[in-house]
Structures are given as structure tokens and as C-alpha cells.
Amino acid sequence: MRQRVRKGLLVYSALMFPLTFFLLSPYVIVISAADGVLNGSAMIFGLLLVFSVIGSRLFCGWLCPGGAVQDFISNANSRPWNSRWKNLSKYVIWVVWFSFIVFLWIHNGPIKGDFLHFMDINIIYMIIYAVVVSLIYLFTLMTGRRGMCHSLCWMAPFMVIGETIADFFHxxxxxxxxxxxxxxxxxxxxxxxxxxxxxxxxxxxxxxxxxxxxxxxxxxxxxxxxxxxxxxxxxx
Ligand code: SF4
Ligand code: SF4
Structure with missing residues (x-):
């Protein structure tokens, strides 16, 4: 029963992905920072960090649309994709990416908050969405179970930081x-x-x-x- 609920939530999350796509985007946060704006994805990534102090990575297993997309394709390639080096790559990417965002925030400050900055659902948006989802499918197909979570995910490090803070402060x-x-x-x-x-x-x-x-x-x-x-x- 519990797994049915979890999988149901993931399906729902995947169905909502065309709308939530820009709010989880690693790219929109960058172009917003270049405009001196703290956008919706920056706010959500911050919330995920805070949530993970108590909730660990429940978001990844129960609500993440990117995780849901990977789970759909896992029957086609169900081999495990997990090793120290495969997992390390996402942290290397994250440090470069997030350092650049912080630089833009400092350089273009004072920053202002705008949750829906750059959010404009049109044909270009839908094409970008289709391309990104296809890339997630392809990457998982080439790697293995939740390959993107292990090696590429830009959100996972925020939650690992939250878990580390919790453990450090008991x-x-x-x-x-x-x-x-x-x-x-x-x-x-x-x-x-x-x-x-x-x-x-x-x-x-x-x-x-x-x-x-x-x-x-x-x-x-x-x-x-x-x-x-x-x-x-x-x-x-
Ligand atoms: S190997 Fe895993 S599933 Fe089997 S008894 Fe031990 S904990 Fe349970
Ligand atoms: S990710 Fe693996 S170890 Fe963690 S709760 Fe799920 S099945 Fe268990």
C-alpha cells in the first residue's frame, strides 16, 4: 500500500512536470541571477535544503518528477549505477554551477525576489521541456537505475548538505x-x-x-x- 501511494505521488509529480519544470530548473536560476533576481527555483532549492534537515531525501524518493521520469525507464535498463566516482560527479558540477550563481547574485545585487521570473509557458517552453525530458530518459537508458540522481542531479547536493547539517548538530x-x-x-x-x-x-x-x-x-x-x-x- 505504501509503495502504491509513493508511486502514485511520483506519477502525479511527473504529470505536473510541464508546469513545475521551470521551478526546478538549473538554468533559469542562472539567468535570473544574471538579472539580479532570486527566482522560484532558488527558493525551492533553499526550501529543499531546510526540509532535508529533518526529512532527509524524502523529496527524491516520493515527489521528484525527474526521479519519476527515471523510474519509468528503469525497466529498460535496470542495472545499478552506483559507485564513489559516479556519485562524485554531481558534486563537482554542483560546486562550479552554484559558485557561478553566488557570483552573479553578489555582482548583480542587491537581489530582489520574483518567484515566477522568466516563467512564460509558450511553444519554446514546451520544446525545451520535451528536449530535457528526452535527455533524462536517454541518460538513464545509457547509465542505469536513477543514473541522473547519482551523477548529475543539481538538487541532491542541497539535500545532502541539509542531512550533513542535521548530523553535525545532532x-x-x-x-x-x-x-x-x-x-x-x-x-x-x-x-x-x-x-x-x-x-x-x-x-x-x-x-x-x-x-x-x-x-x-x-x-x-x-x-x-x-x-x-x-x-x-x-x-x-
Ligand atoms: S538481506 Fe535485506 S531483505 Fe533479506 S532479510 Fe536481510 S535486510 Fe531483509
Ligand atoms: S534508496 Fe534503497 S536503501 Fe534507501 S530507502 Fe530506498 S530501497 Fe532502501
């Missing part, structure tokens, strides 16, 4: 919990994880914190021994 946040003694090493959790995490090994070690986890709870629902649970708690 703020309780949403996380998985393991009961290693109940695990029978069947591997079902690892096979279903959309992020390709070796969650079975993590359960056995008792350490479930991983910045790539999108809190989808697939592993919790798949485990026949109920060896994985979740809750809001401090880092152990």
Missing part, C-alpha cells in the same frame, strides 16, 4: 534503522533498491546511513524479516 532526522540479527541475507532489499545500494550488507554492518539513499522505503517493504525499519532519530 538534529534527529528521517533515517533507516537495522536489526542485523533478524537479517537472513536473502538480498531482496539490495535487488529492489532503486539507487542500487548494497543495503543487505549495510544491514549486516548495522550502518544504514548513505547519502545516496532517497528514503523510498522499498527495502523496508520488501524485507521478509522486517529487519529494516525507519524513523526520525539522531545519528548513532
Amino acid at each position: 538534529i534527529p532526522r528521517f533515517r533507516l534503522k537495522a536489526k542485523p540479527d533478524d537479517c537472513v541475507s536473502c538480498g531482496k532489499c539490495s535487488r529492489i533498491c532503486p539507487m542500487g545500494l548494497n543495503i543487505a550488507e549495510m544491514v549486516k554492518s548495522g550502518r544504514l546511513d548513505n547519502t545516496e539513499c532517497i528514503n523510498c522505503l522499498e527495502c523496508v517493504d520488501e524485507c521478509p524479516k522486517k529487519a529494516i525499519s525507519f524513523g526520525i532519530c539522531q545519528k548513532q
Whole structure:
């Protein structure tokens, strides 16, 4: 039931993507910053950072339209796409991209807020939308399960920063919990994880914190021994 609700939310989010597209755009935030404007995507990325201090990456697993688009294509290429180097690339891209935005904000300041800046739904907008969604499909097809989340996503680092802040200040946040003694090493959790995490090994070690986890709870629902649970708690 829980996974049906999650997948339903992702489908809804994907259907709304033509409208929310510019509010999650890594490009519109740049051209807005060049105009001295703090636009809707800047505000939403900031909100995601604040939310993740308690909510970790629930947005990624339950609401992100980009994640939904990738999940739709995962049957065509379901291989895991997860390694230290594959995951690192998104942080390198993020540092360059966000440093440039901060430079533009400082250079063009004082900045003013305008949530819908540059938002004009017309034929050009729809063509750009179609191209971007096609690129997300293609990238996932070439890489693997949630390949874009691992290697390209510009929103994930904001949430990882939020998680890191929570852990640094011992703020309780949403996380998985393991009961290693109940695990029978069947591997079902690892096979279903959309992020390709070796969650079975993590359960056995008792350490479930991983910045790539999108809190989808697939592993919790798949485990026949109920060896994985979740809750809001401090880092152990
Ligand atoms: S570890 Fe579990 S909650 Fe995290 S992404 Fe994988 S299946 Fe989802
Ligand atoms: S599904 Fe449950 S029992 Fe099987 S490996 Fe994962 S945690 Fe262990």
C-alpha cells in the first residue's frame, strides 16, 4: 500500500512536470541571477535544503518528477549505477554551477525576489521541456537505475548538505534503522533498491546511513524479516 501511494505521488509529480519544470530548473536560476533576481527555483532549492534537515531525501524518493521520469525507464535498463566516482560527479558540477550563481547574485545585487521570473509557458517552453525530458530518459537508458540522481542531479547536493547539517548538530532526522540479527541475507532489499545500494550488507554492518539513499522505503517493504525499519532519530 505504501509503495502504491509513493508511486502514485511520483506519477502525479511527473504529470505536473510541464508546469513545475521551470521551478526546478538549473538554468533559469542562472539567468535570473544574471538579472539580479532570486527566482522560484532558488527558493525551492533553499526550501529543499531546510526540509532535508529533518526529512532527509524524502523529496527524491516520493515527489521528484525527474526521479519519476527515471523510474519509468528503469525497466529498460535496470542495472545499478552506483559507485564513489559516479556519485562524485554531481558534486563537482554542483560546486562550479552554484559558485557561478553566488557570483552573479553578489555582482548583480542587491537581489530582489520574483518567484515566477522568466516563467512564460509558450511553444519554446514546451520544446525545451520535451528536449530535457528526452535527455533524462536517454541518460538513464545509457547509465542505469536513477543514473541522473547519482551523477548529475543539481538538487541532491542541497539535500545532502541539509542531512550533513542535521548530523553535525545532532538534529534527529528521517533515517533507516537495522536489526542485523533478524537479517537472513536473502538480498531482496539490495535487488529492489532503486539507487542500487548494497543495503543487505549495510544491514549486516548495522550502518544504514548513505547519502545516496532517497528514503523510498522499498527495502523496508520488501524485507521478509522486517529487519529494516525507519524513523526520525539522531545519528548513532
Ligand atoms: S536503501 Fe532502501 S530507502 Fe534507501 S534508496 Fe534503497 S530501497 Fe530506498
Ligand atoms: S531483505 Fe531483509 S532479510 Fe533479506 S538481506 Fe535485506 S535486510 Fe536481510
